[in-house]
Amino acid sequence: MHNLIQDLKGNIRVFCRVRPVLMDDGEKPLCRISFPDDHSLEISKQLSGELEDSKSEFSFDQVFSQDSTQIEVFEELSHLVQSAIDGYDVCVFAYGQTGSGKTYTMQGGAGSKMGMIPRTSALIFHYIEELSKSGWEYTVEVSFLEVYNEVIRDLLNQHGQKKMDIHYNEGKGTTVTNLTIQPVKSAAELEKFISVAHNFRTTAATNFNAHSSRSHAVTKIYIAGTNPQHGIAYKGSINLVDLAGSESAKTSGSDCRLQETKNINKSLSTLGDVMYALCNKNKHIPYRNSKLTYLLQSSLGGNSKTLMIVNISPFVECFRESIQSLRFAAKVKEVKTVIKRNKSNLQ
Numbered sequence: 594m595h596n597l598i599q600d601l602k603g604n605i606r607v608f609c610r611v612r613p614v615l616m617d618d619g620e621k622p623l624c625r626i627s628f629p630d631d632h633s634l635e636i637s638k639q640l641s642g643e644l645e646d647s648k649s650e651f652s653f654d655q656v657f658s659q660d661s662t663q664i665e666v667f668e669e670l671s672h673l674v675q676s677a678i679d680g681y682d683v684c685v686f687a688y689g690q691t692g693s694g695k696t697y698t699m700q701g702g703a704g705s706k707m708g709m710i711p712r713t714s715a716l717i718f719h720y721i722e723e724l725s726k727s728g729w730e731y732t733v734e735v736s737f738l739e740v741y742n743e744v745i746r747d748l749l750n751q752h753g754q755k756k757m758d759i760h761y762n763e764g765k766g767t768t769v770t771n772l773t774i775q776p777v778k779s780a781a782e783l784e785k786f787i788s789v790a791h792n793f794r795t796t797a798a799t800n801f802n803a804h805s806s807r808s809h810a811v812t813k814i815y816i817a818g819t820n821p822q823h824g825i826a827y828k829g830s831i832n833l834v835d836l837a838g839s840e841s842a843k844t845s846g847s848d849c850r851l852q853e854t855k856n857i858n859k860s861l862s863t864l865g866d867v868m869y870a871l872c873n874k875n876k877h878i879p880y881r882n883s884k885l886t887y888l889l890q891s892s893l894g895g896n897s898k899t900l901m902i903v904n905i906s907p908f909v910e911c912f913r914e915s916i917q918s919l920r921f922a923a924k925v926k927e928v929k930t931v932i933k934r935n936k937s938n939l940q
């Protein structure tokens with residue numbers, strides 16, 4: 594399983610997923626969306642019976658239709674879990690409008706609806722068990738945080754929060770002071786912590802989605818492997834990020850919600866600025882303009898295999914936001930990365 598590739602050059606990978614229409618969506622008019630192949634999507638606002646209007650076409654590394662299952666999405670993502678075990682830093686983030694299916698994709702529900710985070714946790718421990726047969730020893734740790742209104746909160750320390758600051762160090766990447774990093778011994782234990790953190794995440798009603806998540810949530814799993822027989826050690830990690838929904842200020846309700854929305858939009862627009870600066874190979878990349886981008890600095894522009902899942906809603910009322918998300922995702926796909934494996938020799 595441990596491969597020989599050391600440094601990899603590539604691009605940020607981008608998947609697109611379209612959310613299905615649900616029972617409680619009523620009779621909302623739908624965009625016309627088609628999938629010419631596994632990598633492209635065509636979208637137009639045309640209603641049935643209307644004259645042909647212009648279609649917008651987008652290509653990504655993979656597209657998933659309204660009928661896609663969590664298993665199909667995870668199948669594509671599972672290679673990255675293997676990379677984290679192999680000593681690479683990995684980041685997967687879900688981006689999209691409020692109610693477009695980010696939390697469903699990342700967290701999901703029970704059984705076949707289980708999302709990327711619990712599936713990742715189960716697969717890590719499956720790989721570790723297999724590799725222990727050939728002399729590998731692993732430690733796994735996990736942390737959960739959210740960025741809410743530009744303040745970081747530790748989702749494993751629900752009482753007595755301490756002030757948390759982000760630090761970036763060229764060799765070490767990003768660290769957060771006072772963040773609980775919890776050792777875990779099994780998939781069941783990891784899932785227990787995932788569910789504690791998920792329940793603690795800030796949620797509030799919005800006009801679009803009754804259980805909308807108003808914070809960016811970052812689950813980070815740290816995996817360290819040593820093989821005393823071969824005298825080598827690897828250190829990988831996987832960041833799983835469920836971003837807050839992009840939502841225009843005029844649809845957001847009360848004053849307090851407006852402030853939330855402004856902060857969410859600020860961090861998402863900084864994410865956009867960072868991506869554009871990286872694409873243009875600018876000297877200055879404005880990572881520090883928001884907590885989110887500072888936190889994800891090494892995942893966005895540094896040493897990380899990064900995958901963005903752009904989620905879109907199929908409704909005509911969401912068309913403008915969907916096109917904006919798709920354009921942003923197309924830009925992200927151009928960002929180049931160089932990835933190093935974190936390997937050391939045991940003395």
Ligand SMILES: Nc1ncnc2c1ncn2[C@@H]1O[C@H](COP(=O)(O)OP(=O)(O)OP(=O)(O)O)[C@@H](O)[C@H]1O
Pocket residue numbers: 611612613615661689690691692693694695696697698802804805806807836837838839904
């Ligand atoms: N692929 C899917 N299959 C079935 N149901 C889905 C799917 N995607 C989303 N849903 C459902 O659609 C609704 C909105 O999805 P979700 O809460 O994941 O959106 P979101 O993008 O995380 O929203 P927010 O940004 O407000 O947190 C939920 O009821 C969710 O269960």
